[in-house]
Amino acid sequence: MARAAVKTKMPKTIAPDVLEDMFYHIVLARALDDRMWILNRQGRAPVVYSSNGHEAAQVASAFALDRGRDWVVPYYRDLALVVAMGMTPREIFLHLLARRDDPNSGGRQMPAHWGLKRLNILTSGSVVTTQMLHAAGLALAAKRREEDTVAVAYFGEGSTSQGEFHEAMNIAAVWKLPVIYFNENNGYAISVPQRKQMAVADVAARAEGYGMPGVVVDGNDPVKVYEVMAAAVARARRGEGPTLVEAKTYRFVPHSSDDDDTAYRSREEVAEHKKSDPVITFETTLRELGLLDDAKVADIRARVKAQVDDATRFAEKAPDPDPETLLKHVYYGD
Amino acid sequence: MAVMTYLESVRETLRQEMRRDPRIIIYGEDVGVRGGVFRVTEGLQAEFGEERVMDSPLAEAAIVGTAIGAAINGLRPIPEIQFADFIFPAFNQIVEEAARIRYRSNGDFGVPMVVRAPYGGGIHGALYHSQSVEAFFAHVPGLKVVMPATPYDVKGLLASSIEDEDPVIFLEHKGAYRSIRGEVPDERYLIPLGSADVKRQGTDISIISWGMTVNFSLTAAQKLEQEDGVSAEVLDLRTVRPLDVDAILATTKKTGKVLIVYEDNLTGGFGGEVSAIIAEHALFDLDAPIRRLAGPDVPAMPYAPTLEHAFMVTPDKIHDAALNLARF
Numbered sequence: 001m002a003r004a005a006v007k008t009k010m011p012k013t014i015a016p017d018v019l020e021d022m023f024y025h026i027v028l029a030r031a032l033d034d035r036m037w038i039l040n041r042q043g044r045a046p047v048v049y050s051s052n053g054h055e056a057a058q059v060a061s062a063f064a065l066d067r068g069r070d071w072v073v074p075y076y077r078d079l080a081l082v083v084a085m086g087m088t089p090r091e092i093f094l095h096l097l098a099r100r101d102d103p104n105s106g107g108r109q110m111p112a113h114w115g116l117k118r119l120n121i122l123t124s125g126s127v128v129t130t131q132m133l134h135a136a137g138l139a140l141a142a143k144r145r146e147e148d149t150v151a152v153a154y155f156g157e158g159s160t161s162q163g164e165f166h167e168a169m170n171i172a173a174v175w176k177l178p179v180i181y182f183n184e185n186n187g188y189a190i191s192v193p194q195r196k197q198m199a200v201a202d203v204a205a206r207a208e209g210y211g212m213p214g215v216v217v218d219g220n221d222p223v224k225v226y227e228v229m230a231a232a233v234a235r236a237r238r239g240e241g242p243t244l245v246e247a248k249t250y251r252f253v254p255h256s257s258d259d260d261d262t263a264y265r266s267r268e269e270v271a272e273h274k275k276s277d278p279v280i281t282f283e284t285t286l287r288e289l290g291l292l293d294d295a296k297v298a299d300i301r302a303r304v305k306a307q308v309d310d311a312t313r314f315a316e317k318a319p320d321p322d323p324e325t326l327l328k329h330v331y332y333g334d
Numbered sequence: 335m336a337v338m339t340y341l342e343s344v345r346e347t348l349r350q351e352m353r354r355d356p357r358i359i360i361y362g363e364d365v366g367v368r369g370g371v372f373r374v375t376e377g378l379q380a381e382f383g384e385e386r387v388m389d390s391p392l393a394e395a396a397i398v399g400t401a402i403g404a405a406i407n408g409l410r411p412i413p414e415i416q417f418a419d420f421i422f423p424a425f426n427q428i429v430e431e432a433a434r435i436r437y438r439s440n441g442d443f444g445v446p447m448v449v450r451a452p453y454g455g456g457i458h459g460a461l462y463h464s465q466s467v468e469a470f471f472a473h474v475p476g477l478k479v480v481m482p483a484t485p486y487d488v489k490g491l492l493a494s495s496i497e498d499e500d501p502v503i504f505l506e507h508k509g510a511y512r513s514i515r516g517e518v519p520d521e522r523y524l525i526p527l528g529s530a531d532v533k534r535q536g537t538d539i540s541i542i543s544w545g546m547t548v549n550f551s552l553t554a555a556q557k558l559e560q561e562d563g564v565s566a567e568v569l570d571l572r573t574v575r576p577l578d579v580d581a582i583l584a585t586t587k588k589t590g591k592v593l594i595v596y597e598d599n600l601t602g603g604f605g606g607e608v609s610a611i612i613a614e615h616a617l618f619d620l621d622a623p624i625r626r627l628a629g630p631d632v633p634a635m636p637y638a639p640t641l642e643h644a645f646m647v648t649p650d651k652i653h654d655a656a657l658n659l660a661r662f
Contacts, residue, residue, distance in 0.1 A: 071407070106440030115439050122406065123439040127430050133396055134431070137403020137411075144359060144385060144409060151403070163423075167396035174391055329441040330475050332499035 008288040011223045013230065014063075016291050022063055022084075022222050023282055023292070024300055026055040029080035030279050031304045032089055035312060036096055036111075040257040044316070045096050048257040049112035051079035054184050056278030057219035057247035059084040061152065061182055064229035071151040073122040073135040076112040077184060077251075078154050085119045089307045093315035100321045106329075107321040129159040132168035132181060139177040139236075150236040152180045158189025160203050169210040169244065178236035180229070181244045184219065186251040191264035204246035212242045219247030220276045223285075252277065335519050341511035343485035343518050344374050344450075347492045348412065350522060352382055355410060358496065361388040362397055362414030362450075371416055372452060372511055398424035398449060402432050402501075405447040410496055418453035418467045418505060419634075425470070432501040433476030447502070448495045453481075454507040454546050454597055456646045460637035463508075466545070466598035466629070471503045472574045472607070478502045478527055479575045483548035485516040487572055490525030498527065507546035514549055528576030532585065536567030539660045540585040542608055543595040544571040547647050551595055554652035564660045574604050582608060583616050590621035593656050597647050600628040622662035627655045 010016070033052045039045035051058060054077055062072065062084035074081050079092070091103050095114075098107035104115050105123070115123025122138065124131055135153035142149045159165055160183065172179050183203045187194050200206070207214025213235075217228040225247055232243035250273040254261040261270075286292040328334050338346065352358045360375060366389035369376030379387035390397050394415055401411035415421045421428070432445045455464030471479045480495055480502055482488045488506070495502040533548060534555050541551045548570040555566035569585045571578060586592050592612055594605040605626045612624055627647060629635070635645045 073403075102440075103442070104440075105438055108440060109438050113438070115442065117439075117442045122403075123435055123443050125430055125434070125438065127426060130399060130427060130431050133399025133427065134403035134406070136396075137400035137405070138407045139403070140400055141404040141407035141409045144404075164395050164399065164426075167391075167393040168399070171391050171393065171396045171400060175388075329437050329439075331478075332436065332444055334441075 008285050010289055013227050014223060018063065019286060019289070020291055022059050023286055025059045025084045026080065026222070026279060026282060027300055028089070028304045028307065029055045029059065029083040031308045032083065032092055032311070033079060035308050037253070037257065039096070039312070045111070047111055049076045050251070050253045051077055051081070053186065053250045053252040053273070053277070054219065055080040056222040056282060057184055057225050057249050060222035060225035061229045061247070064226050064233050065150070065152065068119060070149050071120045071122060071135065071138045073131040073138070073151060073153045074114045074124055075128060075131060075154050075156065076124070076126070077156060078114060079112065081154060082114045082116070082121055085121055087114070087116060087119060087121070089311035090314045091116070093311040094318055097315045097318070098321070099315055099318040101318055106325070129155060129162035129164040131155065132159070133164055135179050136168050136172045136177050139172070139179040140175065143178055148237045150178045150180060150233055152182050154182050154184060156189060157183060157185040157187070157194055157203055158192065158197055160206065161197055169206070169212070172242040173210045173212045176239065176241035178239070179242045180232045180236060181242060182229070183244065183246045184249055185246050186249050188251065188265070190255040190259060202246060204244055207244040212244060214244040214246065216246045216248065219249030220278045220281060222278065222282055250276070335517050337515055338485055338518050339512050340485050340488055340506070340514040341372060341374055343488040344492065344506060345376065345378070346518070347489045348375065348378060349381065351493060351496050352378070352386065355496070357408065357410040358412060359386045359388070359404065359409055360412045360414065361390045363390060363392055363416045365389060365414050370414065372508070375414070394420055394423040395427050398427040398432070401447045401449070402427060402435070402445050405445045406435070406443050411447045412496065413447065413449055415449060415451040417463050418451040419462045419465045421451055421467060428471070428477070428501070428503070429474050433474045436500065437476055444499050445501045446499045448492070448504050449501070450504045450506065452508045452511070453505045454509055455635040455642065456509045458637065458639070458642065459508065459635070461634035464635035466596070468505060468574050469598055469602060469604045472604050476500065477575060478573065479505065480527060480573045481505045481545035482572060483510070483533070483545055483570050484514060485518045487525060487531070489518050490523050491527065491572060493522060494524045494527050497524065505545065510546050510549065525572070527573045528578055530572055530578035530581035531570045532567060532581070533570045534566065534568040536565040536589065538565045538589060539591040539593065539656055540567045540569060540589045541593050541595055541652065541656060542569045542571065542582060542585065544574055545597065547595045547597050550647060550649045551652050553649035554656060557649070557653050558656055558660070562657055564657060566656055579611055582611055586612050586616045587619045590619055591659050591662065592620070592624050593659050594624065594626045595647060595652055596628045598629055599631050600626060601631050603628050622659055625655060625659050627652060
């Protein structure tokens with residue numbers, strides 16, 4: 001393991017049981033992800049969008065929130081985020097397979113278009129970056145009511161080229177909104193690399209132009225992500241306004257099950273990044289801290305597998321949406 | 335009961351609604367200190383404070399996009415787009431987001447906001463301060479599109495729009511702001527969205543319109559009565575989505591001749607939809623072809639007074655078209 005030589009210290013900011021819980025959610029998200037690809041390749045799931053490689057950034061950011069009270073506004077890469085927020089494996093696979101009881105959309109949306117009021121996960125569309133303004137609006141309402149809740153918008157680095165990125169960053173800063181902009185920079189917008197997307201090295205550098213802090217963090221390190229997010233959340237709760245967090249990460253799989261990433265990046269490049277796979281490196285860290293051992297890891301993996309198997313069976317047997325419901329929910333009361 | 339202008343009715347309704355519902359916030363470009371470029375929101379920031387009546391950055395997508403989030407999180411935002419012509423930077427937020435959030439979340443989330451925008455021409459506004467935009471939004475399920483013609487209707491329709499659980503595009507005609515006056519009751523009342531109103535009873539011909547051209551149609555109808563002995567009924571749709579199909583068919587069956595009047599460009603305008611409904615459901619009640627009188631198919635309204643006048647639907651043009659149809 002690449003990190004085995006580093007002397008790991010117990011972080012003061014996160015309790016041991018929380019670290020273990022983060023690890024559980026990271027492993028669960030990866031296992032759900034892996035199963036989705038299998039279902040896709042078997043012809044049982046039409047399309048898959050992955051969080052594969054982003055799990056540490058997503059899970060750790062969620063753990064820095066008051067989950068269920070704060071808002072998250074995800075994009076299609078955020079499977080691990082919604083797992084960490086509390087969406088169950090059954091709910092996730094009902095969504096994947098567009099079943100009637102998919103709580104995200106009742107089978108109306110493509111997979112990975114998350115949204116669940118029960119968990120304050122805002123519904124998301126496919127036109128990227130609109131969600132950054134929605135997060136600002138959620139925060140505006142919270143501020144107007146003098147609540148100390150925050151809203152977090154998630155987005156890829158490709159989104160930073162959209163005009164609404166600029167509009168959201170600006171209005172959030174001008175109005176000092178309790179919002180956090182959490183960028184998952186994996187270096188590619190489908191096939192377009194960062195150097196063709198922007199002329200700066202760090203998305204976070206743009207924060208200064210809007211009058212807010214911008215922080216770069218290693219997205220594969222859950223402890224660091226948690227600490228950076230906790231500071232941003234605390235700042236927002238104090239009424240000091242937004243923060244732009246840039247988590248540097250990497251997507252280990254193609255953009256979607258319909259993409260072929262060998263067309264735009266080498267296997268060597270992917271292999272190099274996999275050395276920092278958070279599923280492996282975080283396990284190593286927790287073993288070094290004495291929080292995990294073989295028995296505990298085996299127990300976690302068994303529990304995860306049972307959940308994924310149960311969710312697969314459950315969703316595959318679940319009913320499809322009734323065609324009669326096509327016209328429902330266009331307006332309130334429909 | 336007070337007599338007031340269309341503009342004053344918008345302002346006083348906003349004031350009355352804000353007093354009774356603390357969830358309402360207003361924001362947009364220049365709406366705060368300045369009270370809006372038309373003074374619609376004048377005095378509201380002084381009464382309700384900067385927390386509820388806010389100047390926003392100059393960014394329409396941001397104005398509507400944040401209103402979506404605020405509405406979902408329990409407020410009743412009433413964002414203002416300074417001119418309807420400037421609404422297109424927010425088109426994505428309105429059409430792709432606000433309109434389909436309830437549908438795509440299977441009823442989990444809703445967006446109760448009212449996007450106010452002054453529309454229409456005849457005020458020397460040229461291409462970018464004169465447009466009628468209702469057809470773009472009337473096409474979109476999930477939205478409601480409201481276009482009042484009178485101060486009385488402004489009040490009842492705006493109150494209903496604010497109470498509505500879904501996104502409403504509320505289009506106020508700039509020409510009506512100061513030229514149209516009428517009685518407005520002091521007490522609060524609601525006019526249901528989707529209820530057209532027969533503004534004038536008639537027997538020979540039906541003029542179906544919405545927004546400012548309802549007023550022009552009433553002027554034309556008076557002239558038809560006095561000078562030509564033609565009895566014209568004027569049906570004001572008041573909202574183009576939802577649409578009062580029953581009222582359209584009722585007036586069609588009553589007179590057998592229909593002139594549809596709107597200020598937007600003719601082709602693809604909302605009058606085509608009204609015409610199709612009549613053709614589908616009341617063809618054999620017609621005594622003449624359905625006619626449309628609308629703006630010409632040029633990209634937008636020019637500035638020079640001669641050109642602007644040539645574009646505008648006017649009472650005289652309505653009179654002539656109606657008389658022609660009445661004599662068919």
